[in-house]
Amino acid sequence: DGGITQSPKYLFRKEGQNVTLSCEQNLNHDAMYWYRQDPGQGLRLIYYSQIVNDFQKGDIAEGYSVSREKKESFPLTVTSAQKNPTAFYLCASSIVAGLASNEQFFGPGTRLTVL
Amino acid sequence: AQKITQTQPGMFVQEKEAVTLDCTYDTSDPSYGLFWYKQPSSGEMIFLIYQGSYDQQNATEGRYSLNFQKARKSANLVISASQLGDSAMYFCAMREGGSARQLTFGSGTQLTVLP
Numbered sequence: 001d002g003g004i005t006q007s008p009k010y011l012f013r014k015e016g017q018n019v020t021l022s023c024e025q026n027l028n029h030d031a032m033y034w035y036r037q038d039p040g041q042g043l044r045l046i047y048y049s050q051i052v053n054d055f056q057k058g059d060i061a062e063g064y065s066v067s068r069e070k071k072e073s074f075p076l077t078v079t080s081a082q083k084n085p086t087a088f089y090l091c092a093s094s095i096v097a098g099l100a101s102n103e104q105f106f107g108p109g110t111r112l113t114v115l
Numbered sequence: 116a117q118k119i120t121q122t123q124p125g126m127f128v129q130e131k132e133a134v135t136l137d138c139t140y141d142t143s144d145p146s147y148g149l150f151w152y153k154q155p156s157s158g159e160m161i162f163l164i165y166q167g168s169y170d171q172q173n174a175t176e177g178r179y180s181l182n183f184q185k186a187r188k189s190a191n192l193v194i195s196a197s198q199l200g201d202s203a204m205y206f207c208a209m210r211e212g213g214s215a216r217q218l219t220f221g222s223g224t225q226l227t228v229l230p
């Protein structure tokens with residue numbers, strides 16, 4: 001089945017540790033995105049990538065890093081510089097070229113808790 | 116300034132009745148797209164419906180329809196014949212013209228369908 005997988009589903013981290021969230025898609029989409037969602041709030045864009053080996057900062061990139069070495073994979077690292085990392089993280093992908101109506105497809109999310 | 120505004124934090128509707136979820140947006144770009152997503156308690160984001168700024172007719176997808184009033188910059192979601200499974204968080208999002216194709220999300224409306 002085509003889709004987006006994120007792992008792990010739940011992640012616990014001690015303060016001061018870096019942690020990497022996985023995102024893989026087999027939809028052959030060019031673009032991938034990382035969002036952060038805090039309780040009772042909407043999604044905020046952290047980073048996005050439209051093509052392999054290229055990515056851009058979103059609205060809240062500070063304390064996060066990404067890589068895009070393969071089309072299928074877009075891992076997100078939450079660094080110790082992120083002051084309040086406890087949140088729900090959602091990865092998405094979409095077709096870039098073509099219709100503007102191309103929606104973003106989302107993974108199931110990773111819930112990160114800093115202890 | 117908020118680009119997407121959802122003024123209803125919570126809504127209740129009786130099963131089998133229709134409900135309207137409000138969304139207003141702000142953009143100076145003549146080319147944009149509006150999306151509605153559903154987020155159940157499991158956390159995944161499910162695409163519901165899309166409306167393009169140049170579309171002449173309101174979008175419909177099954178029980179979902181979008182009441183698009185361009186002059187008022189509103190894109191309200193109408194759910195007809197509500198079902199218990201419709202209970203979820205609903206997000207309005209906008210994609211402005213250009214190649215980046217990011218989505219900007221509103222803060223969401225929590226819909227509860229009552230039996």
